[in-house]
Amino acid sequence: MSDAHVGPLPESSGEPVPQSVDVLVIGGGPAGLSAATWVGRYQRSTLLVDAGHQRNLAATEIHGMLGTGPTTPAELYADIHEGLERYPTVRRLDGIVVDLEKESDERFVARITPTEASNGGADDPITVIAKRIILATGVRDRLPELVGIDEHFGVDVHHCPACDGLTAAGRRIIVLGVGAHVPAYASELLDWASEVVIVTESDADPAFDDDQRAACAEHSIEVIDGVARELVGAPGALEGVQLEDGRVIEGSKVFFSYAHHPTNELATSLGCETDDEGGVTVNSLQLTSVAGVYAAGDIVTGLQLVPIAVGTGAAAGVACATSLRGHHTAECVPDPAPPTRNFTRPDN
Numbered sequence: 274m275s276d277a278h279v280g281p282l283p284e285s286s287g288e289p290v291p292q293s294v295d296v297l298v299i300g301g302g303p304a305g306l307s308a309a310t311w312v313g314r315y316q317r318s319t320l321l322v323d324a325g326h327q328r329n330l331a332a333t334e335i336h337g338m339l340g341t342g343p344t345t346p347a348e349l350y351a352d353i354h355e356g357l358e359r360y361p362t363v364r365r366l367d368g369i370v371v372d373l374e375k376e377s378d379e380r381f382v383a384r385i386t387p388t389e390a391s392n393g394g395a396d397d398p399i400t401v402i403a404k405r406i407i408l409a410t411g412v413r414d415r416l417p418e419l420v421g422i423d424e425h426f427g428v429d430v431h432h433c434p435a436c437d438g439l440t441a442a443g444r445r446i447i448v449l450g451v452g453a454h455v456p457a458y459a460s461e462l463l464d465w466a467s468e469v470v471i472v473t474e475s476d477a478d479p480a481f482d483d484d485q486r487a488a489c490a491e492h493s494i495e496v497i498d499g500v501a502r503e504l505v506g507a508p509g510a511l512e513g514v515q516l517e518d519g520r521v522i523e524g525s526k527v528f529f530s531y532a533h534h535p536t537n538e539l540a541t542s543l544g545c546e547t548d549d550e551g552g553v554t555v556n557s558l559q560l561t562s563v564a565g566v567y568a569a570g571d572i573v574t575g576l577q578l579v580p581i582a583v584g585t586g587a588a589a590g591v592a593c594a595t596s597l598r599g600h601h602t603a604e605c606v607p608d609p610a611p612p613t614r615n616f617t618r619p620d621n
Contacts (some may be wrong), residue, residue, distance in 0.1 A: 304570025
């Protein structure tokens with residue numbers, strides 16, 4: 274190890290952004306923050322770019338995190354940001370990575386548009402060089418086109434049964450969605466709901482075949498052909514959904530499933546392989562098909578829960594940091610350990 278001074282990278286306080294880092298983490302949700310935390314614990318210089326588009330910001334509470342009771346997204350992120358301050362080699366920047374190129378296995382070039390407050394009041398694009406990339410850019414959900422959705426979303430309108438199903442225990446749930454997957458999605462809510470009713474969002478959705486409708490009837494899931502237009506009742510006191518033809522379908526909770534799209538533009542621009550759902554494919558170390566690029570969180574196809582995003586982010590952070598062993602890294606941090614293969618017996 275060298276005896277180089279371990280100086281802190283600038284915090285998000287208007288000071289200049291580092292021009293070169295060991296690791297660039299893109300995405301400030303649970304996966305990206307977890308990854309940055311663990312790269313920081315390995316003392317690698319890290320820049321985390323946070324666009325502020327976390328999909329759970331509208332939720333009133335985050336559930337199922339061990340060691341904590343239900344907490345709001347704002348509280349969770351504030352606690353994590355405070356924890357990141359313990360790692361002097363980690364810098365968080367509010368902004369958007371607008372372009373990302375790979376010049377070699379040890380050199381990625383990112384062009385970032387920061388928010389004004391993050392770059393000394395300027396919003397001019399900046400360029401950052403990184404040796405490793407962690408993609409934690411998440412997904413974009415398609416929301417229902419309903420009058421009142423902005424006020425109700427996250428309160429009594431939800432998209433994730435695993436996340437919010439328990440809050441609907443014993444209630445009548447209205448399910449909105451389009452596609453052949455909707456009956457199966459609605460059936461998941463029977464774990465909690467007293468009643469489930471599907472609004473097909475069309476006068477006769479051809480994606481629902483007779484067998485699916487029969488299965489719904491067998492499990493007492495009502496199917497109503499119609500188009501939802503407006504939420505009825507105040508946020509937190511939902512009464513139902515009004516359809517285009519004027520009918521009001523009663524229910525105190527709405528769950529929806531239309532589509533969600535992985536935010537994979539940066540991944541595909543680097544040549545990362547994706548699956549049929551658009552999720553980035555990774556190995557057990559969260560490494561993508563492109564050397565030096567890792568991915569974590571909802572951008573990787575699988576169960577989309579905050580605890581899982583935190584776990585995959587930690588796995589990506591550790592794998593990314595340890596991949597730098599034996600490599601030259603930033604001058605402001607200690608030299609990394611040598612490759613472990615140097616200590617392996619030749620016959621192993």
